Amino acid sequence: MTTTTEKPAVTGYDFDAMLQTIKDKQWSLADIDWNAPGxxxxxxxxxxxxxxxxxxxxxxxxxxxxxxxxLAKKAPTPTIKRIYEYFHAEEQKHAxxxxxxxKRWGMLDEDGNPPEPNIxxxxxxxxxxxxxxxxxxxxxxxxxxxxxxxxDGALVKFLLDEVxxxxxxxxxxxINSDEARHITVDFQxxxxxGAGPLHKLLIESLALLSPQVIIGLVVxxxxxxxxxxxNIVAMGLPEQKLYNAVKRFATIGSRGxxxxxxPAYHVLKAQAAMVVDRTSPYxxxxxxxxxxLTSFVPAKLLGKPQAWVDELxxxxxxx
Amino acid sequence: xxxxxxxxxPSSRYDxxxxxxxxxxxxxxxxxxxxxxxxxxxxAIVVPEIVRTARTVKVFQxxxxxxLPLPLPLPRALAVPAARxxxxxxxxxxxxxxxxxxxxxxxxxxxxxxxxxxxxxQEPHCTLITWPVYALVPGGIxxxxxxxxxxxxxxLGATAAHxxxxxx
Numbered sequence: 249m250t251t252t253t254e255k256p257a258v259t260g261y262d263f264d265a266m267l268q269t270i271k272d273k274q275w276s277l278a279d280i281d282w283n284a285p286g287x288x289x290x291x292x293x294x295x296x297x298x299x300x301x302x303x304x305x306x307x308x309x310x311x312x313x314x315x316x317x318x319l320a321k322k323a324p325t326p327t328i329k330r331i332y333e334y335f336h337a338e339e340q341k342h343a344x345x346x347x348x349x350x351k352r353w354g355m356l357d358e359d360g361n362p363p364e365p366n367i368x369x370x371x372x373x374x375x376x377x378x379x380x381x382x383x384x385x386x387x388x389x390x391x392x393x394x395x396x397x398x399x400d401g402a403l404v405k406f407l408l409d410e411v412x413x414x415x416x417x418x419x420x421x422x423i424n425s426d427e428a429r430h431i432t433v434d435f436q437x438x439x440x441x442g443a444g445p446l447h448k449l450l451i452e453s454l455a456l457l458s459p460q461v462i463i464g465l466v467v468x469x470x471x472x473x474x475x476x477x478x479n480i481v482a483m484g485l486p487e488q489k490l491y492n493a494v495k496r497f498a499t500i501g502s503r504g505x506x507x508x509x510x511p512a513y514h515v516l517k518a519q520a521a522m523v524v525d526r527t528s529p530y531x532x533x534x535x536x537x538x539x540x541l542t543s544f545v546p547a548k549l550l551g552k553p554q555a556w557v558d559e560l561x562x563x564x565x566x567x
Numbered sequence: 568x569x570x571x572x573x574x575x576x577p578s579s580r581y582d583x584x585x586x587x588x589x590x591x592x593x594x595x596x597x598x599x600x601x602x603x604x605x606x607x608x609x610x611a612i613v614v615p616e617i618v619r620t621a622r623t624v625k626v627f628q629x630x631x632x633x634x635l636p637l638p639l640p641l642p643r644a645l646a647v648p649a650a651r652x653x654x655x656x657x658x659x660x661x662x663x664x665x666x667x668x669x670x671x672x673x674x675x676x677x678x679x680x681x682x683x684x685x686x687x688x689q690e691p692h693c694t695l696i697t698w699p700v701y702a703l704v705p706g707g708i709x710x711x712x713x714x715x716x717x718x719x720x721x722x723l724g725a726t727a728a729h730x731x732x733x734x735x
Contacts, residue, residue: 341713554662567717
């Protein structure tokens with residue numbers, strides 16, 4: 249028996265129909281011929297250049313998956329909870345598929361182990377393990393679409409410009425189709441939250457001012473994003489693509505009637521604008537020092553991560 | 568009770584043995600790989616038995632339920648905290664524990680009495696999988712994390728046996 253404890257605000261969006269579409273559009277790594285010709289198009293030069301990028305991408309998807317798992321715990325209705333459970337799995341699928349591409353391109357070690365995450369990813373894992381499930385819905389629900397706009401609009405486009413392997417393009421047709429649904433739902437949920445009672449918005453926003461969240465944002469999120477940003481720009485990603493991704497976040501957000509009532513939306517939008525602008529004092533005063541500071545954190549200090557970090561696999565079939 | 572030989576049973580694309588209802592009872596699965604698709608309340612009954620004989624067991628748990636190790640005469644308001652404590656004591660790994668914790672808002676089922684499910688899940692040849700199952704295909708099960716899980720036979724719980732999407 250399932251019951252809803254609280255009637256959510258009404259925005260007119262049909263989440264049940266979306267859930268059905270998500271179920272209908274499932275795909276599997278087993279649908280892809282991972283030995284099809286085209287891997288040779290990834291030259292030694294491209295391989296060396298793209299290996300750290302792919303490793304970051306796999307981990308960002310994997311950490312994003314964990315974010316959806318937390319969102320499922322906070323979802324306002326059973327249908328949205330189920331959608332988030334699917335999105336959790338789909339992000340994992342993307343990480344698995346990207347790992348399979350790394351395998352195809354000879355970027356994994358002999359045992360096919362996933363790449364070791366960098367210290368900033370490890371910090372993000374630690375924070376998600378410790379606080380992920382206690383964050384208020386507004387915080388994560390705002391952060392995730394921002395990351396997805398960046399992933400979708402900048403990183404993936406960069407990858408497809410650089411790599412001409414047809415299997416990679418086939419994989420990302422699936423991934424992009426999934427991500428389009430994720431972004432749609434993410435913003436519809438923001439609308440739902442924004443349409444809620446003002447007192448609830450304020451209480452949840454105040455809860456976001458807790459030390460865990462502020463420290464998480466400054467010590468974990470800021471250097472994580474900055475390191476990736478600089479790595480990718482150094483590889484040749486035009487900065488314009490980053491601007492476009494953040495602009496997209498603001499554009500879709502402004503289309504909704506209620507999203508602008510969410511304080512976290514404005515905070516993250518402002519931070520994102522500073523992240524893409526390398527001349528902003530944000531980098532000199534906060535982000536760059538944080539990247540340097542976190543590079544001194546010994547990974548041992550973080551303890552053993554929870555078992556979800558071991559769930560990555562590049563094998564399409566498990567027996 | 569539906570049986571796999573019943574002509575009214577819907578067919579799936581899965582070509583291994585499909586077991587529904589109570590058919591698993593009293594069977595030995597020696598040397599075979601088995602998948603169970605069921606919510607916690609049903610898996611808690613099936614899995615401890617299957618784990619005894621099967622070579623490997625993959626438990627596709629559709630939804631977790633609270634379990635009490637002993638038949639304690641408690642009202643729900645006390646039974647749930649007791650079940651939570653039992654889970655805390657018997658499953659050490661936090662991610663596994665999280666996946667065995669029901670959603671307090673949407674799952675209003677009373678705790679079930681079962682003392683063996685958690686131990687069975689932690690056997691080295693048993694795997695708990697909580698990704699949504701979306702199709703049965705030749706050879707096995709496809710779940711939404713993109714992996715096809717090949718098994719010799721699939722045991723369907725009562726809810727899964729009636730899912731039209733698995734038999735399309």
